[in-house]
Amino acid sequence: DGGITQSPKYLFRKEGQNVTLSCEQNLNHDAMYWYRQDPGQGLRLIYYSQIVNDFQKGDIAEGYSVSREKKESFPLTVTSAQKNPTAFYLCASSMWGTGGTDTQYFGPGTRLTVL
Amino acid sequence: AQSVTQLGSHVSVSEGALVLLRCNYSSSVPPYLFWYVQYPNQGLQLLLKYTSAATLVKGINGFEAEFKKSETSFHLTKPSAHMSDAAEYFCAAGLNDYKLSFGAGTTVTVRA
Numbered sequence: 001d002g003g004i005t006q007s008p009k010y011l012f013r014k015e016g017q018n019v020t021l022s023c024e025q026n027l028n029h030d031a032m033y034w035y036r037q038d039p040g041q042g043l044r045l046i047y048y049s050q051i052v053n054d055f056q057k058g059d060i061a062e063g064y065s066v067s068r069e070k071k072e073s074f075p076l077t078v079t080s081a082q083k084n085p086t087a088f089y090l091c092a093s094s095m096w097g098t099g100g101t102d103t104q105y106f107g108p109g110t111r112l113t114v115l
Numbered sequence: 116a117q118s119v120t121q122l123g124s125h126v127s128v129s130e131g132a133l134v135l136l137r138c139n140y141s142s143s144v145p146p147y148l149f150w151y152v153q154y155p156n157q158g159l160q161l162l163l164k165y166t167s168a169a170t171l172v173k174g175i176n177g178f179e180a181e182f183k184k185s186e187t188s189f190h191l192t193k194p195s196a197h198m199s200d201a202a203e204y205f206c207a208a209g210l211n212d213y214k215l216s217f218g219a220g221t222t223v224t225v226r227a
Contacts, residue, residue, distance in 0.1 A: 004158075006158075009206070027165060031213075037140050040124065040219055040220070041187055041219060042119075042205060042217035042219045042220055043159075043207075043215075043217040044217075045214060045215075048213055049212075050213065056213070057176065058214075088156075090158055092159075097196035098212065098213065100146070100147065100209030100210045100212045100215060101147045101166075101212060102216050103149070103161060103164055104215060105161070106151075106159040106160070107158050108157055108158045109156070109157065109158050110163070111156070
C-alpha cells in the first residue's frame with residue numbers, strides 16, 4: 001500500500017530540547033513538504049524539497065531544520081530556537097516539484113506538545 | 116501574493132440538507148484550486164481539484180465545486196449531508212510554483 005507515514009503520532013518535548021519528526025513516503029514522489037497546523041490558521045509551509053539533497057525555506061522556517069538525503073525520507077527537526085512549537089505537523093508529497101499545481105498527498109500528522 | 120479566504124469558520128447543517136462551503140481566492144491569474152477534508156487528528160484527504168479543464172468539478176463522497184472566475188470563487192457543495200461529512204474542510208490555491216496557499220478552514224457539524 002502506497003502512502004506517507006509519519007512517526008510518532010504524539011510527541012512530548014521539554015523546553016530546550018530538539019526533537020525530530022519522521023516522514024517517509026513510498027509513492028516515488030520527487031517533492032516533499034512540511035506544514036504546521038494551528039487551530040483557526042490553516043496550514044503554513046515550513047520547508048519543502050523538490051529533489052533529493054535540496055530543500056528550501058517556506059513561510060515559517062525559523063526554528064526548524066530539515067534534510068533530504070533519500071528520496072523517500074524528509075525528517076523535520078524542531079529546535080529549541082522555535083519559540084512556540086506546540087502544534088500539529090503534517091508532511092506531504094507530490095509527484096513533481098511544482099507543488100502549487102501538482103496534487104499534494106498528506107501523511108497522518110504528528111502532534112507535538114511542549115511541556 | 117496569493118491568498119485564500121473561507122467564509123465561515125463553522126457551518127452546522129441537518130442531516131439530508133445542502134452543504135455549502137465558501138472559498139474565494141485572490142489572484143489575477145486563475146490558479147489551480149483544491150478542496151481537502153480533515154477528520155480529527157488525521158491528515159488531509161483530497162476531495163477534488165480544479166485544473167481549468169471544466170468549471171464544475173466532481174469529487175469524492177458526493178462533493179462538487181464550481182469555479183467562477185468573475186467572482187474569484189470555488190465554493191464546495193454536497194446536496195445531502197451525511198453524518199460522516201462532519202469534519203474540517205480546507206480550500207487551497209496554487210500557481211505554477213511550489214506553494215499551496217490554504218484557507219483557515221471550515222468545520223462542518225451535522226445534526227441528526
